[in-house]
Amino acid sequence: MAYKHSYEEYNGEKMARALGYALPVSRKQSIEICSSLRNKPLVRAKAILNDAISMRKAIPFRRFTSSISHKKGMGPGKYPINAATEILKLVENAEANAKFKGLNASNLIIKHMCAQHGGNVWKAGRFRRRKMKRTHIEIVVTEGKAKKESKKKEKKEVANK
Structure with missing residues (x-):
């Protein structure tokens, strides 16, 4: 059965995506990783x-927290090495797809990132x-605006002159 993408507002000219299909990682x-990385710069x-x-x-765990100990500087968290490794490959793949489309790689933001239940094997x-x-994992990246310097820094520079 064909995979149906979950992000419906995809614009092929301004966005790039990567799909990991049936990855051998914990859903x-x-x-948890997807919810912590969503809407962050790449x-x-x-x-x-x-x-x-x-x-x-550690990656903070907000939803699946039963029997998870707290980590320093946050609440419950884990070090999901296998899942993080697979998701890092997908993030790099999405970045390469964005570069191929001509998007600026330094301004990319993760617009959509979700994990869904894969097939039963x-x-x-x-x-x-x-x-x-x-697990099926889908990532959509888009080009964000370049960060401007804050107004406080501009005021300090004007005051110093």
Whole structure:
């Protein structure tokens, strides 16, 4: 069955997307990562994922928090290394797709990012079957506006002159 994209306001000229189909990662961890990276600049999202992979900073868990300990500087959080690695590959893929379309890679913002339940696949060779984890992840990036300097800095520069 064909995958139906969940983001309906996709504009092919101003946006780029990447799709990970049936990735072998936890759906719950993917949902938490997606909710923490949504509407963030692409550079910052890559830094957050690299910090989670190297176990420097945890991903905050807001929805699936049962039996999760708190981490320093936040509430409940985890280091989802496998899911973060797969999502980092997708983020880099979306960045490459945006560069191919001619978008400015330094101003990219993650407009839409969602994780959905994948197909049911059973592990073989067991008397009692076990399900494999499968997740579909969709990322849509768009070119944001370049950040302007704050008004406070401009006032200080005017005052110093």
